[in-house]
Amino acid sequence: MGKKVLYEGKAKIMYETDNPDELLVYYKDDATAGNGAKKGTIVDKGVMNNKITAFFFDLLKKNGIDHHCLSMPSDREMVVKKLEIIPLEVVVRNIAAGSLAERLGLEEGTKMSIPIVELYYKSDELGDPMINHFHVKAMNMATDEEIHEIERQALKVNEIMRDYLKTKKITLVDFKLEFGRDKNGAVVLADEISPDNCRFWDSDTNEKLDKDRFRRDLGNVEDAYKEILRRLTGEAR
């Protein structure tokens, strides 16, 4: 086979394919937290995140949001459109948790009156610092138009996912998205949408069904990922 590795990240490996316009993403079971300070494995996470991501991408496509996924050749692999990745982590929050709760001294679980969009500069060395529109433009990461398009799509993704998840008794607390530019310069949703980069709480009990179980050593990590997949697709794994 001898596929060339383009990039190996904390949770995924990107390979070149025979098609110069496409990449192959391989979802690993490795988990990290605190920018790599904590490391571990979540059994079958790669399979579950690949399937959960494909499910959300499908849901978003049906509701008018384009994304980079083209096909799923195996349980752990996704073929995606090659994009020029914009070095931003775009976080949307409905409820205070994690770094927002800490930064503003809010009690975890405090409902925000409107969804909040935050931008972070994607840089492992710097620990993904939070930035604003001025930084994005001053560092030529994206144009005004692109920033507005990114935020429009991020808020639309929030609405679509939040409304759908409500029907599955899951509260969408917050999540992180990444975007890229396609060959025509259009802004396209990239990366993944899974319990690794979303906070999901059971709507009845507020039990955490996401990576916070790993980050905070809460136990039953695999079960939480399995439960999300089960509620979305009915699949056990």
Ligand code: C5P
């Ligand atoms: O840690 P924080 O509260 O800022 O995270 C907000 C959301 O973004 C969470 O859903 C978290 O899983 C996600 N996130 C991520 N990758 C990061 C930072 C945050 O997926 N590097």
